[in-house]
Amino acid sequence: QLRFINLHKQKDGVLTAQVVSSSISQLGLFGTGLQRSYHSLSLPSITLCSHSAIFDISILCNYVYLQKLELPHNKIKDLSCVSHMPYLVILDASHNEISNFFEFQPPKNLKEVNFSHNRMTKMKDLSAYLSLNTLNLDHNNFREISGLEQCCKLTHLSLAHNKISRISGLDSLPVTHLCLRGNQLEMIEGLENLKSLQVLDLSLNRISSLSGLQNLHLLGSIDLEKNLISEIQECKHIHNLLLLRDLNLLRNPVQVIVSSVNKYDPPLDVVAARDHMTHLVYQLMQPQVLYDSTLPSPDSPYPMLVLTGPQGCGKRELAHRLCQEFSEYFAHGTCHTTRAAYFGEENGLDYHFVSEEDFQNMIPMGKFIQTLQYGGHSYGLTRDAIEEVAREGLACCVHMELEGVFSLKNSYFEPRYILLIPIQVEKYTDHLKKRGLYSQAQIDAAVSRIELYANTNKQRPGFFDNIIPCDDREEAYQMLRQAVKGYLLLEEQEEGEDNIRASPDNTSTGADVFVCSDHH
Template sequence: MEVKQVILHKRSGEVKQHCKKDGVLTAEVASSRVSHLGRFGTGLQYFYHHLSLPNHNLRDVSVLCSYIHLQKLEVPHNKIKDLSCVSHMPYLAILDASHNEISDFFGFQPPKNLKEVNFSHNCMTKMKDLSAYTSLSKLDLDYNSFTEISGLERCCELTHLSLTHNKISKISGLDNLPLTDLCLGGNQMERIEGLENMKSLQVLDLSLNRITSLSGLQNLHLLGSINLEKNLISEIQECKHVHDLFLLRNLNLLGNPVQEQPDYRLSVIFLLQHLAVLDQEKVTAEEKVSSVNKYDPPLDVVAAKDHMTNLVYQLMQPQVLYDSTLPSADSPYPMLVLTGPQGCGKRELAHRLCQEFSEYFAYGTCHTTRGPYLGEVNGSDYHFVSEEDFQTIVHMGKFIQTMKYGGHSYGLTRDSIEDVAREGLACCVHMELEGVLSLKYSHFEPRYILLIPTQLEKYMGHLKSRGLYTPSQIDMAVSRIDLYANFNRQRPGFFDNVIPCDDWEEAYQMLGQVVKDYLLLDEQGEGQNNNRASPDNRSTVSGHGPEEKPPSDLSRSVSGTMSHSATPLDPSDPAYRNYSTKIQAQLSPQKSPAELASIRRREQLVREAIVGRSPGVYSQLFKSSAQTAPSSLQSHDPDTHFSEDSSSDGSRASSVLSVPSSAGALSVLGHTLETHKDHMTSDQTPDDASPGTDHLATVITPSSERRPGSNIKPILPPIPTGRKTPAALSPSPSPSPNPAVREQGEANKEG
């Protein structure tokens, strides 16, 4: 065996030496390089199908004309100029003649089964018609001198074409070819064109060109890999042209000026979320999340960031104690928020609501950087400011809620709410969904009412008729209807009530009824009518006569902070608006021990919170445990209304808004009058139901269930006492036989 191997190596060396001398291929050399023995015809004849002669310094291979049964011929790295011998190989399927000196493009008769041809690194300058090569599927023409692509129009089986490092300046002649891989790197192209009809293209190599834009790739929906290394792409926004190519997984932009852009990688990943490899580096899930949070964060993320920004800037300023809306676990300030898509009428309905219910609501004016629409008044509808002024207010820590919509900034300041609260009223505001999400992070507990169009054509017609919005703004507003609907469907209780707003008059009637239900105005009106019809039906300390009815639940206050003082403050008194002075003035012997303890406890909590000794006080805002009602009750004149606060009952979970007046005229009851009466025994007298503090704490026990959509607690106590008193809702009481009751009724009448 060793002797035979030595002889074979010796012969091989002699063959190479012989070829190097004259470059002529001999039959002896060819016979020594064939392989893959196979049968032919009837199966009784044997032939070799593969011939490989790489790097033999060959110039003449005409001897191969007699090798008619070859199926694969490889003669790379030689000096061959003529391949006419291929015309005598009808079964040839694979031809590799790379790295030679061939100048004649396909200078042989077409073998009918020829599928793969490699003519790279030769001296070809012009392409010829290859329509006769119907089976050709792969053609490699790299490193030649072609200036244009031609002659391939009828190669209906061609799937792989490579023409890198030529002199091609324009892509043409490839329409309707079934190409899946196209390599045109290292040419002189400045734009991408001529690929519109190549629907099967999957891999595209355009590296080492002068391309400045990705325009021209929009319709190639099967593209999975694009190589644009070392081109002249300078703008990240060029990636928008391939944004809809959902099968694109590999993009290479190495060596382009665009890489010098700040946050280049995250920007491209954001625009092309389906990428798996960018610039030959794997795209991680963390990078995808970071890119979304940076350039198109979810609404919740935006709201959280805005809230943190406002809170940080607020803490950087000298701290101010807002007495009217002071955060407390016992009495959060009541608010009403109307939300809905642009142009749904929430601003108009908010103004009309505040006008009709002026004794309970006032409009909270927001700031915005957009210009006023026709009819809008600065300071009434919005505070119209510049972007610089808006950012100044942000840095001053005055905003509790900010948002961006339509390229403009919107914000609600604490001062806007405080101005309303000082008047003893609840604040009514309107905002988009982004503002609602931001406001839900604050300590306020508004009630949110969604106004949503249900008739799309009517809504669009209304937006167009106003003449205030561009077509893009109208399309955006219409598209956001589904956003609101999805929030309401996917987050039960996110909104406290939903009202269709196709007809503003009907919407306002529904809104007014909802507010009346919130404020229990129907029950109060019914109680007032009963009092007027029966003048003798008065509540006294001793409870005289069987016709006397027990005091209404609306006339009781289960919150120690809502009881009236014996002598209310005169609004003309300079100390009327001083919250601390009012509290001290109301610490009178006429108050019950429970009321005094409640007021002292609240003052102590405020002092400890200011000096930082009681951080747990504010953490109570986020607890949802039930609270028992305070046990202070007093007998009052039946025409003087008081408020009762309790947790919301399940049947009224979505319609409970506590908006009492300064005199305690109105509030929301967690338990209705009927629920309270059901707990009273049939033989219980009205007097038995009012003075028994222990009994009241047992009967009216707030539910521990959380109100759907509530941010903090199920209980919304009324506005603290001493604020603006609304107009009297009932006629002056008649003289009472009880001196204490008569004195109190006169005091209320004077107030």
């Protein structure tokens, strides 16, 4: 059997019988099976052939048994010879100068057609092309999709780089692969009945919404690169597409917004995620040991209490007082800071006061669980600070700004978070002034953050386990100890006969009791 004989072209661009006879391939049987003919005619692409392109192929009218005709990269304008090829299955006439759309009698079994890179402007009725399953019309001048309604076998349709501004005329075709890259689409419409669609390329358009994709449940890949999608919330339209594996939203304005916001004004979640990742990675690079905080059982989280609120709201003082009163349950987890000690502050008790250099050196040593830059200084909670408390069988009580809470929420620790929030802003401002420690700018910054705390509480129900107004320190402490007693289930135990603290048989640690409350 002969296979692939090159087709040579004459210099003047007219294909002759002589040339065809030396270029045709794939000798096969046809009809009764007793006759033989060549089935395939393939022109090598211009890049492989130094001959000039052909434009007149009328000689091919005589080659009625062709099943595969490949004529890419020529100057063909007229394909009417195909009318004489009733057995044609594959037609590649890409990179030519054809302006008429399917201007030939339909071969009954024509399955694959490639008319890409031609000069076509208008689609026409293809209801006679019932076997068509692959149609490539890229790089033409189509403005509208039409005439495909009856193509009940069409699975692959490509109309990339045309001038289509609306998706229509696809109705309920069995299309699995659809490419409309590089058109003028502004919205995704007319796809709702393409229930078989698996791969959709809408890149290089002007689409601003993902609406219109929500019912395409077989979609596995969507390319929307370089469109005008600016809202990441648009992804809600594809939330139910369970088979979706690839979604390309590169070069959409949403990228720019997200990345510039993340760079210049990053949301707390983003800062916290970065902080957490940094410390986790550094920690994983250290020799791994079994921590006291993971005992006695790896399943139950180590109990921690975090007091949060704006600077100077009293959380540090309240934390110390709480640890004193409930000393059999809690001990203070002492953070590190690079700020200088205020008058009366004790190293190791209020903070571990360290130099910026020491602090920075501790980061790659995997020492920190979380860190924060606040008011020009570094603050950080170390693993050791927690372990020191855990070793005593106690729950760790710490205080920190909101960023620290966000970061800690990424860790496997599951503290209870109590928000101490000033309600009377003036009183809070006066208190900060009276402390005599802060500049006006620092006071303004602290006051402005009250809103941040309040909004976080509003927008994230359950983010804080308790919210306590802290305008009056004594009242705040009473509320705090009530809340803590609730966590420790102390109310009932004090009333009952078996007071947990009085029972000689009780072997629970403070930490255990804290864990047993409903929160965990």
